[in-house]
Amino acid sequence: MASLFDDLLLPTNVPIPDGFNLRALRNDDFGYLELLKQLTSVGFINQLVFRKRFDAMKKAKSYYIVVLEEVQSSKIVGAATLLIEFKFIHEAGTRGRIEDVVVDERMRGKKLGGLLNQVLVEMAKTIGVYKLSLECKTELIPFYQKFGYQKNLHFLDQRF
Numbered sequence: 120m121a122s123l124f125d126d127l128l129l130p131t132n133v134p135i136p137d138g139f140n141l142r143a144l145r146n147d148d149f150g151y152l153e154l155l156k157q158l159t160s161v162g163f164i165n166q167l168v169f170r171k172r173f174d175a176m177k178k179a180k181s182y183y184i185v186v187l188e189e190v191q192s193s194k195i196v197g198a199a200t201l202l203i204e205f206k207f208i209h210e211a212g213t214r215g216r217i218e219d220v221v222v223d224e225r226m227r228g229k230k231l232g233g234l235l236n237q238v239l240v241e242m243a244k245t246i247g248v249y250k251l252s253l254e255c256k257t258e259l260i261p262f263y264q265k266f267g268y269q270k271n272l273h274f275l276d277q278r279f
């Protein structure tokens with residue numbers, strides 16, 4: 120069993136509610152894929168593909184996927200990703216991106232999404248990014264604004 124990053128990098132100043140455990144994604148967390156299906160299309164990924172992608176992310180050393188585990192069931196009920204992008208601009212600075220924030224439907228309303236956001240904002244500050252950004256649906260803008268994000272730029276995409 121391997122962790123994507125050292126759990127010691129998790130912030131200690133964000134309180135985790137009783138009954139939950141916050142940790143880095145591990146290479147046997149296949150349940151993470153089930154949770155991601157509540158966010159968007161995942162398709163079929165077998166354990167080998169999961170492990171290969173996990174290994175590539177670990178090797179890249181810029182993926183911080185945090186998961187929230189329900190202690191009683193050992194199930195992953197929340198997850199979010201901090202991706203660190205290396206730049207030449209801003210004195211060879213780094214930019215952070217928040218990706219794939221998802222909380223299990225049956226756990227909504229417990230402010231776990233907010234908790235995951237706080238955790239990643241703290242980690243991004245510790246790493247020292249010059250900017251942290253994310254893309255989200257229009258209706259989620261007020262939610263993310265609570266965590267310090269401002270609506271500045273437009274986001275454009277192409278689908279293939």
Ligand code: 16G
Nearest residue numbers: 159160217218219220253254255256
């Ligand atoms: C949301 C996610 C983004 C994810 C996308 C998937 C957050 C803050 N944003 O925009 O990270 O990649 O959904 O949707 O979690 P897609 O499959 O339509 O790209």
